[in-house]
Amino acid sequence: GAVVSQHPSRVICKSGTSVKIECRSLDFQATTMFWYRQFPKQSLMLMATSNEGSKATYEQGVEKDKFLINHASLTLSTLTVTSAHPEDSSFYICSASKPGQPNTGELFFGEGSRLTVL
Amino acid sequence: AQSVAQPEDQVNVAEGNPLTVKCTYSVSGNPYLFWYVQYPNRGLQFLLKYITGDNLVKGSYGFEAEFNKSQTSFHLKKPSALVSDSALYFCAVRALISSGSARQLTFGSGTQLTVLP
Numbered sequence: 281g282a283v284v285s286q287h288p289s290r291v292i293c294k295s296g297t298s299v300k301i302e303c304r305s306l307d308f309q310a311t312t313m314f315w316y317r318q319f320p321k322q323s324l325m326l327m328a329t330s331n332e333g334s335k336a337t338y339e340q341g342v343e344k345d346k347f348l349i350n351h352a353s354l355t356l357s358t359l360t361v362t363s364a365h366p367e368d369s370s371f372y373i374c375s376a377s378k379p380g381q382p383n384t385g386e387l388f389f390g391e392g393s394r395l396t397v398l
Numbered sequence: 399a400q401s402v403a404q405p406e407d408q409v410n411v412a413e414g415n416p417l418t419v420k421c422t423y424s425v426s427g428n429p430y431l432f433w434y435v436q437y438p439n440r441g442l443q444f445l446l447k448y449i450t451g452d453n454l455v456k457g458s459y460g461f462e463a464e465f466n467k468s469q470t471s472f473h474l475k476k477p478s479a480l481v482s483d484s485a486l487y488f489c490a491v492r493a494l495i496s497s498g499s500a501r502q503l504t505f506g507s508g509t510q511l512t513v514l515p
Contacts, residue, residue: 389434
């Protein structure tokens with residue numbers, strides 16, 4: 281298998297502040313990482329695809345200025361929720377696939393980050 | 399467009415009994431199918447996948463799934479359920495279209511499996 285680490289696992293912040301979530305592939309280089317949002321008892325909603333060294337590709341309806349994604353290295357992608365509001369409270373999960381297996385390979389997921397905006 | 403349906407939000411089964419979690423899919427190309435499991439407040443863990451070959455796929459923790467092209471299904475099964483199998487299960491599909499490029503992985507809505515002692 282492969283290990284994807286996500287940090288922090290839980291974060292509580294005040295409305296209006298910005299929060300950064302890190303996603304690291306620990307034992308492989310991930311040229312592509314994915315960011316998902318999950319509401320309680322619901323499926324994962326793909327927010328954006330993060331490509332190393334280039335701009336992220338956002339899904340329709342996801343505000344790119346609100347959810348800033350940076351993939352500066354082959355092992356690190358970050359999601360910054362800017363000017364967070366209570367409706368941004370959610371469970372955010374990152375994932376990555378191993379190089380050479382973009383289609384047939386399974387995704388490796390981080391542990392998720394629970395964001396609570398007061 | 400590609401989609402995945404998990405018709406049951408909740409499945410309850412007694413420990414020791416066989417379990418089935420249903421999944422049907424819709425794609426325009428050949429499907430790559432996956433099952434993942436999620437424990438509370440955790441990320442998803444890979445269970446198994448179907449890419450090609452034998453329609454019966456065996457995966458982690460004694461789980462298996464059968465690819466049925468005519469019924470466009472990929473049901474998850476286990477012969478004897480354990481209490482520790484209680485979790486949220488997601489089916490996912492990715493289609494490889496003729497141009498060789500891949501589409502995004504699409505997840506089903508999830509099925510909460512509860513194994514009763």
